[in-house]
Amino acid sequence: MHDGKTILIATRNAGKLKEFQSFFAPWGWTVRGLGDYPDIPDVVEDGRTFLENARKKARALYEWTNLPVLADDSGLEVDALDGEPGVYSARYAGEGAGDEANNAKLLAALQGVPASRRQARFRCVLVLIIDDQRQLVAEGTCEGVILEQARGEGGFGYDPLFYVPSLGKTLAELPAEEKNRMSHRGAALRQLAAQLADCQFVP
Secondary structure (H helix, E strand, C coil): CCCCCEEEECCCCHHHHHHHHHHHHHHCCEEEEHHHCCCCCCCCCCCCCHHHHHHHHHHHHHHHHCCCEEEEEEEEEEHHHCCCEHHHHHHCCCCCCCHHHHHHHHHHHCCCCCHHHCEEEEEEEEEEECCCCCEEEEEEEEEEEECCCCCCCCCCCCHHHEEECCCCEEHHHCCHHHHHHHCHHHHHHHHHHHHHHHCCCCC
16 A cells, blocks of 8 residues: 555656646655656557546556556647647657757648637646546646747746737746646646545545
């Protein structure tokens, strides 16, 4: 049995891990990432939906570590691109592509599309496997518009291009605490936190 204090986050992304650490810190949980387990196997994300990918990662890593595992799959859905890049957001410009290449491809795909048709959303699906009897699923979204050029130095991924009209800023222009409050991942985590309290997992 685990002590409810250590959670493995199924990511090597430093930006994501920092967000999860910030969220779980008030509860005194130890948050570990895949980088803490050099021998842990890679899980191929070949699902057609965010839920399929998150569930596959969580199950495989839970079986490998016997720890509670929180896996997320998240990405950007652009209406004018029929929901792309979607589950391919992290590798939109190809396997191993970085943020700069992905952003450049997105801007190229939207070239000539007016501001009135550049609506988009970030979507995050979380799957937490606590033990063999308990699996939780949570989802969150954040609505916005894709700008024609990047703004802001913070965040990661598509954050510099993702403008939130109600705030008048991109996600990359927000302080980390404010971004966590209103981001798709923040919304999913708040939903997950309520479920955790209900199942008495919160220490």
